[in-house]
Amino acid sequence: MKRWARWFPAALALLLLVLSVYPLWATGYGVRVMLQLFMWIALAQSWNLISGLTGYVSFGHVAFFGMGAYTTAILVVKGVAWPLAAVAGGVMAVVLAFVIGWPCLRLKGPYFAIAMLGLNEVLRVMASYFEGLTGGGLGLSLPTLDASVRIYYAMGLVALAVTAATYVIVTSRFGLRLMTIREDEVAAEAMGIDTFRYKIYAFLLSAAAPGIVGGLAARDMGYIEPISVFPLVTTITMIVMVLFGGKGTIWGPVLGAVILFTFQELVWANFPHAHQILLGGIIVAVVLVMPRGILGVLQQRYNLPRTV
Amino acid sequence: MAAILQVRNLVKRFGGVTAINGVSLSLEAGKIYGLIGPNGSGKTTLFNCITGIERRDSGAVGFKGRRIDRLKPHQIFHRGLGRTFQIIRVFPELTALENLLVVTTSEFKPARERAEELLRFVKLETLADEYAGNLSYGQQKLLEFIRVLMSDPDLILLDEPAAGVNRTLLNELLDAVKALRDRGKTIFLVEHDMKVVMGLCETVFVLDHGEKLAEGPPGVIQADERVIEAYFGR
Numbered sequence: 001m002k003r004w005a006r007w008f009p010a011a012l013a014l015l016l017l018v019l020s021v022y023p024l025w026a027t028g029y030g031v032r033v034m035l036q037l038f039m040w041i042a043l044a045q046s047w048n049l050i051s052g053l054t055g056y057v058s059f060g061h062v063a064f065f066g067m068g069a070y071t072t073a074i075l076v077v078k079g080v081a082w083p084l085a086a087v088a089g090g091v092m093a094v095v096l097a098f099v100i101g102w103p104c105l106r107l108k109g110p111y112f113a114i115a116m117l118g119l120n121e122v123l124r125v126m127a128s129y130f131e132g133l134t135g136g137g138l139g140l141s142l143p144t145l146d147a148s149v150r151i152y153y154a155m156g157l158v159a160l161a162v163t164a165a166t167y168v169i170v171t172s173r174f175g176l177r178l179m180t181i182r183e184d185e186v187a188a189e190a191m192g193i194d195t196f197r198y199k200i201y202a203f204l205l206s207a208a209a210p211g212i213v214g215g216l217a218a219r220d221m222g223y224i225e226p227i228s229v230f231p232l233v234t235t236i237t238m239i240v241m242v243l244f245g246g247k248g249t250i251w252g253p254v255l256g257a258v259i260l261f262t263f264q265e266l267v268w269a270n271f272p273h274a275h276q277i278l279l280g281g282i283i284v285a286v287v288l289v290m291p292r293g294i295l296g297v298l299q300q301r302y303n304l305p306r307t308v
Numbered sequence: 309m310a311a312i313l314q315v316r317n318l319v320k321r322f323g324g325v326t327a328i329n330g331v332s333l334s335l336e337a338g339k340i341y342g343l344i345g346p347n348g349s350g351k352t353t354l355f356n357c358i359t360g361i362e363r364r365d366s367g368a369v370g371f372k373g374r375r376i377d378r379l380k381p382h383q384i385f386h387r388g389l390g391r392t393f394q395i396i397r398v399f400p401e402l403t404a405l406e407n408l409l410v411v412t413t414s415e416f417k418p419a420r421e422r423a424e425e426l427l428r429f430v431k432l433e434t435l436a437d438e439y440a441g442n443l444s445y446g447q448q449k450l451l452e453f454i455r456v457l458m459s460d461p462d463l464i465l466l467d468e469p470a471a472g473v474n475r476t477l478l479n480e481l482l483d484a485v486k487a488l489r490d491r492g493k494t495i496f497l498v499e500h501d502m503k504v505v506m507g508l509c510e511t512v513f514v515l516d517h518g519e520k521l522a523e524g525p526p527g528v529i530q531a532d533e534r535v536i537e538a539y540f541g542r
Contacts, residue, residue, distance in 0.1 A: 173409055173410060173419070176402060176406050176409060176410045177410050179399065179401070179402060180399050180402065180410050182401075183399035183400060183401055183402060184397050184398075184399060186361060186381075186397065187393065187397035187398075187399070188399075188410075189360075189361070189380065189381040189382050189385075190359060190361060190381050190382075190385060190390075190391055190393075190397075191382075191385060191390075191410065191411050191455065191456075192382045192385035192386050192411060192412055192459060193382055193410065194380075194382045195382070248401075300439075303437075303438075303439075
């Protein structure tokens with residue numbers, strides 16, 4: 001235990017150092033793969049903040065990603081610098097979370113999940129409908145720009161920031177109180193915890209990174225359309241990554257994102273047709289064999305602290 | 309002495325069922341009160357209405373001279389009214405210590421210090437870092453009991469504190485309740501174990517079909533014809 005506590009931060013620092021110099025010798029393809037991995041870590045980690053901690057399953061989390069993507073794309077087309085536009089995307093996602101969370105976080109469990117699913121569908125249709133602003137079904141093209149190395153750093157920074165935020169939250173009383181909502185919301189209320197306020201906080205926090213990351217992804221892709229930034233499968237992938245790694249843990253979402261993303265890349269490259277079947281198989285296997293995920297199982301079995 | 313809790317003409321309906329039908333009662337500070345009645349007589353519903361978990365249909369609940377019947381449960385808790393549940397509601401995937409740390413402490417003392425003190429008080433200190441879900445039934449019951457003490461409430465509602473607790477543990481629990489009373493706290497408890505009720509409570513309320521059937525010292529209640537009838541039939 002003690003040894004683990006000593007070498008883990010050192011290994012983490014080394015890993016961060018390697019990743020920070022990686023673009024110097026990597027190929028363009030390598031950089032783009034890694035920036036996508038960072039994106040998935042940020043997305044999975046964000047979903048974990050609301051759903052892993054409070055137990056309120058968001059089935060429409062990609063809505064914040066899409067909101068960020070459209071906000072950023074529209075601003076970039078108008079001439080705003082992309083880093084600033086991506087931050088604006090994050091802000092808009094948080095605003096959306098507030099507008100949606102205020103009524104919907106009063107709903108219990110499954111109803112909230114359905115409401116979030118509906119939100120995403122509504123936003124996708126709206127993106128197609130308001131052609132003047134969004135280009136409708138034709139989408140929006142951003143001015144060409146080769147910024148993948150800069151986007152790599154930006155994505156990495158966001159992934160790092162959400163993970164650091166998760167660490168701070170999970171090791172604080174604020175985080176414990178979020179977990180009491182998952183464990184027993186009525187008891188949490190009876191113990192003086194303003195559950196609605198705590199859920200709103202968690203929801204706003206969980207929307208920020210997907211908004212920024214959506215903006216960065218839009219800049220990276222150079223072209224967005226409603227179906228490319230509001231796909232249900234993105235939400236499902238976030239969920240599977242978190243469940244696989246261990247929901248409610250700090251490193252579970254990172255672990256899940258790394259393993260599943262790597263797996264997806266390998267399978268997709270080698271067996272394009274079997275890709276979906278294998279992903280589906282993993283979902284079923286995880287839910288059946290280890291519903292707590294890799295870290296959840298390890299924590300339970302060896303009674304490890306939350307920080308592992 | 310002024311009443312710490314006043315319930316006036318409280319009514320609670322669930323669809324066509326009237327669970328609480330015009331109950332009034334008054335508790336004075338620094339005493340132990342009991343609430344008894346057959347199954348389904350409305351004891352837990354009354355507790356839920358007082359603590360804000362259920363919204364009453366009519367009537368009023370006053371606590372320390374202010375109305376609380378429109379407040380949310382967490383607001384009522386912060387006024388100094390805590391409770392435990394009939395069916396244990398600890399947070400299973402939080403450790404015993406964490407179960408306590410989530411509660412805001414009212415006194416100026418670090419939460420961790422207070423939590424460790426309470427764990428020692430019920431002899432659970434060695435299990436502080438164990439997940440609450442892994443504790444035995446009796447241990448969870450004790451954990452829930454000390455969890456409500458974290459904030460040092462003035463009135464504590466205990467919903468069947470003795471159920472499923474072995475004799476040794478029970479005596480410790482009862483001693484703890486008496487110690488709280490001696491510190492000026494008010495206790496209101498639902499209990500089926502008549503020995504516990506009769507030995508502990510100064511005043512007992514009897515509920516039947518959502519109505520207050522009787523009220524008085526345990527000795528008088530035990531001899532009351534209507535109470536005997538409600539429990540055992542004619």
